[in-house]
Amino acid sequence: xxxxxxxDMDAFFASIEERDNPRFQGLPIVVGAxxxxxxxxxxVSTANYAARAYGIRSALPITRxxxxxxxxxxxxxPAAIFLSGSWRRYSEVSAAVMALIKxxxxxxxQRSVDEAYFDLSPTGSFPNATAxxxxxxxxxxxxxxxxxxxxxxxxxLIAKIASDHDKPDGLTVVAPAxxxxxxxxxxxxxxxxxxxxxxxxxxxxxxxxxxxALALSQEALEELLGKWGAALYSKIRGIDTSPLREVATxxxxxxxxxxxxxxxxxxxxxxxxxxxxxxxxxxxxxEGFTVFRTVTLMVRFADFTTLTYAEKS
Ligand SMILES: [Mg+2]
Numbered sequence: 001x002x003x004x005x006x007x008d009m010d011a012f013f014a015s016i017e018e019r020d021n022p023r024f025q026g027l028p029i030v031v032g033a034x035x036x037x038x039x040x041x042x043x044v045s046t047a048n049y050a051a052r053a054y055g056i057r058s059a060l061p062i063t064r065x066x067x068x069x070x071x072x073x074x075x076x077x078p079a080a081i082f083l084s085g086s087w088r089r090y091s092e093v094s095a096a097v098m099a100l101i102k103x104x105x106x107x108x109x110q111r112s113v114d115e116a117y118f119d120l121s122p123t124g125s126f127p128n129a130t131a132x133x134x135x136x137x138x139x140x141x142x143x144x145x146x147x148x149x150x151x152x153x154x155x156x157l158i159a160k161i162a163s164d165h166d167k168p169d170g171l172t173v174v175a176p177a178x179x180x181x182x183x184x185x186x187x188x189x190x191x192x193x194x195x196x197x198x199x200x201x202x203x204x205x206x207x208x209x210x211x212x213a214l215a216l217s218q219e220a221l222e223e224l225l226g227k228w229g230a231a232l233y234s235k236i237r238g239i240d241t242s243p244l245r246e247v248a249t250x251x252x253x254x255x256x257x258x259x260x261x262x263x264x265x266x267x268x269x270x271x272x273x274x275x276x277x278x279x280x281x282x283x284x285x286x287e288g289f290t291v292f293r294t295v296t297l298m299v300r301f302a303d304f305t306t307l308t309y310a311e312k313s
Pocket of ligand 1: 008009010011012114
């Protein structure tokens, strides 16, 4: 029997800011681009729960976040605090979180800066795995003064959905016998990979919950969604046999910038691109790498159209 855990830090960047700046305690915090009084560019990276109560969330254009904050302020609520983020500090805290997980569950796979899968099978049972995760959460709380949400399940897919089920500070256990009951009533959006566009597309066809979609054959789902339909057919049944990858396979270093005024002038763009490249190159060495495989350039226009170009070395 496999027992897999997935841990996801709650509002990670914003929680670190709240922890490190006592004057922000309890206030809405938004980490992301500079809103520049409603004229800024770029998006929200993380919002804490007080900011989410205003409707501010990750990936929202920063100007919309700013307007939501202003609307709240006009109702007498505190305005959101906008911060550009201290990435070095966040990656230090991330390393501390990952070290704590590894101490309790040595076979782990870091998924992102604040998420990891880990193998709980050696504990022998779901109750033992649950006890271990309670301890892990308590240590993160006591030693790092941050909260995490954890899911425990028979595979990575369900563990990830479970960690998201009861945020913040959640612990959701889905034993093999409970998989169908757990997944059935969830909105299709709970499936990793189903974004707002797919969700809307499916809703228009009367498909809201996982139970709704279970009624469709694999062929019917493929007809609706193409290749992704076959994957979704397995996912809504909780099927996932993917192994933990101990060594992070994809490691990337990136830098980005946002222009305050629209421009296509090479005299503006090229010096900026060169500066970003030299930062990335510096960090490559700082992090101990001697080679790289792929260089990717991404351009996002004012209307959020995004183009990428990748070159393998
Ligand atoms: Mg998180």
